Amino acid sequence: YNMINIRKGKELVQLDSDRYWDDKPVDKTIQQICILTDKDIEWVESLPLSEAMALKETVDKIKISNKGNFNKVVNILNQEYRFIDLDSMSFGEWVDLDTFCKDPIENMESIITLLYRRPGESWDSSILKERKELFLENFPYEDAAGASLFFSLFVMDSIKITKDYSILDKMMKEWMNMKELIQGLPSQPQKKKQRKKRKDNSSG
Numbered sequence: 457y458n459m460i461n462i463r464k465g466k467e468l469v470q471l472d473s474d475r476y477w478d479d480k481p482v483d484k485t486i487q488q489i490c491i492l493t494d495k496d497i498e499w500v501e502s503l504p505l506s507e508a509m510a511l512k513e514t515v516d517k518i519k520i521s522n523k524g525n526f527n528k529v530v531n532i533l534n535q536e537y538r539f540i541d542l543d544s545m546s547f548g549e550w551v552d553l554d555t556f557c558k559d560p561i562e563n564m565e566s567i568i569t570l571l572y573r574r575p576g577e578s579w580d581s582s583i584l585k586e587r588k589e590l591f592l593e594n595f596p597y598e599d600a601a602g603a604s605l606f607f608s609l610f611v612m613d614s615i616k617i618t619k620d621y622s623i624l625d626k627m628m629k630e631w632m633n634m635k636e637l638i639q640g641l642p643s644q645p646q647k648k649k650q651r652k653k654r655k656d657n658s659s660g
Contacts (some may be wrong), residue, residue, distance in 0.1 A: 460469045460518070462565050465597025467491045467539075468518075469561060489513045526602035528573060532594045537572040539603060549579060553607075560604055565592040571607060 460468070464639045468491055471477065477484035489500050489511045500508070528539040545553075553570055556563040572595075573579070591600070 460597045461593050461597050462493050462597050462600050463592045465484070465601065466561055466564060485512055485515055492518075500644070525598055526606040527599050530595065530599050532590065536575060538575055539571055540573055540609075546579070548581075557608065564597075564600050564604060565595070567604055567607070568595055571603055 468488065471484065471487055471491070478486070486497060486500050489495075489508075490497060492511070492515065493500070500511075503511070530537050549570055553567065556566045556570070560567060565588045566584070568591050569584060570579070572591075
């Protein structure tokens, strides 16, 4: 259980965020073991006590979060995949990412499919379905979460574009609010110009 793929990571995150399990710790642990082992409840309940306790310790050690680690290179089934050069992304790719990032956990494999490619590979929308299935089962969740967080937090500094694209509106809301505060009040330079204009008129 060393590698938690995107599918298992998503299920564990959703389980952990569901308040239904807050007062059912034993049932929650059983559900977690089911996710980790890809087994059903009956199989988990039939385990010898020693094996069940060992799995519980494994569950307790696993810390699933949306932070993760950002790795630019990830090896999947002996194939190297690299985080893309964000400056080279096309408008169509941005549109897809904008859509996927509205629900980043649910669409994590789609986001990662756009952000990681084989060396020298150009984007081809026809491989999206196949690549999503590959990453869903084989891409480490922790790496996927880290890459998604990196993209959402630093994309505005990474991309040098002048067009007003609607990208990650929901995730970047706080950044946009901060930008508005930094811009300051525009009224001060206007007052200076008005004073200068009145002075010119009085001298005439």
